[in-house]
Amino acid sequence: MRRLVAVAVALGLAFVVIPAAGGAVPVSYPGCTIPVATKFRASGSRARCVQLALAARGYSNHRVDGLFGVRTHLTVRDFQRVNGLKVDGIVAEQTASLLGIWGGSVPKSNPVHESRVIGYSVRGRPITAYRLGTPGGKVVLAVGNMHGDEPGGLAVSFYLRYQAVIPEGLDVWVLDTMNPDALASRSRVNARNVDVNRNFSTKDWVRAGGGTKNYSGWGAGSEPETRAMMAFIRAVQPKVAVWWHQPYGVIDLQDTAANPELIADYAALTGLPLSPVPCGKTPCIGNASVYVNTRIAGATSFIVELPTRISLDNAATHAQAFLAIAQKA
Ligand SMILES: [Zn+2]
Structure with a gap:
């Protein structure tokens, strides 16, 4: 190990x-x-x-x-x-x-203007954000993975980084994962058994779900992964933020978003229904999207629940839907 x-x-x-x-x-x-x-x-x-x-x-x-x-x-x-x-x-x-390794030369990629380590996980793995598109343009954020047992969104973040045509004027930040320990162990929770999507510093945060896969942690923002993400969000102030999860195959109805029309547009572009994401026994407290929407003026942040299987075409559709609503925002 x-x-x-x-x-x-x-x-x-x-x-x-x-x-x-x-x-x-x-x-x-x-x-x-x-x-x-x-x-x-x-x-x-x-x-x-x-x-x-x-x-x-x-x-x-x-x-x-x-x-x-x-x-x-x-x-x-x-x-x-x-x-x-x-x-x-x-x-x-x-x-x-x-996997990004095909061919005899360096794979084609979008130019990366900045590769920023925004923090480190509990086990010391770097959390890296890649900056594509037009620095100084409209800031938008794509987070491919948050729960380590839901890796499908990586296909979307890879597509954004390697294949997508980034429209002029978008300052695009892409993270493959904000939770590298969980991804490495293919678990929902981080290395301290906290569900980071219950750990953001939102007004509704309470300690809940101890001993379950939805434990919110000992305090709001108690986890290094969450703190890194919150500081990064406050620093770059994204107008749009999308977080890919699995496996429900729905687009979350995020009522704290500044512009719910963008969420409806994303649903229409991808063919997934608009529906609340089930929260399990622990309420949806300390949620990353609520954090973005309530801390960043005018922001629209929401969860995309991909289905269990993601084809390359699916990944491209989601990446393009993200860029389309980013342009419209
Ligand atoms: Zn998830």
Whole structure:
């Protein structure tokens, strides 16, 4: 386990963007590529590259040892299942592209103007925000993942970072995850068993749900992941913020949003129904969207509950819906 943490920390450092001459900023993610399909029994640098890319996305139930064995095979299948790909355990063009490692050169990416570590998780993993589009333009925020057992939104954040055409005038901040420990362990809660979407400093915060997957923590903003996110939100003041979750397949009716029409637009563009997200036994206190909507004047923040499976087309649709409402905001 310690070794996996070390790998993840090393990967976090590998995400640092090195500006190139002429202002173009290539992104190395995760710093390796494979030029041909790679599968069970492969060994060496290609197998290691696949393992690193999986670990970078929180699929760390395998060793990064350069041996594409049974565990790596099963992890690839898991990644494919979650992302709506053909489940065959073979890392060919589609799977490798979504992992960001396809091709013999650095994958195509949108220019990143800034790669900001906004804080660190309980276990010391960096929480990184990537700035795309037009710095100084209208600020919008996309958070691909918050609960570690809901990784589908990563396909949307990757799409925004690597493939989407960012409209002129949008200052787009993208986080793959605000909860890297949870993603690494594929759990809903952070490393101190707190549901970070019950931990934001909202007026309705109370300590609740102890011993459950919805524990709100010992205090509002008690968790480093939440504090990092709150400070970042106050610093950049997003006009729109979208948080991707799973698995209900609905767009949350967030009545604290400044412009509910944007939420309806997003629902129409993606074909998902507008419906309240179930909160379980603990009420929806300390919610990230309520925090944004009540702290940032004029902001519209809401949850998108993706269905269990996300195809690449689905991910593109959601990324484009986000950019469309961002333009309209
Ligand atoms: Zn969730």
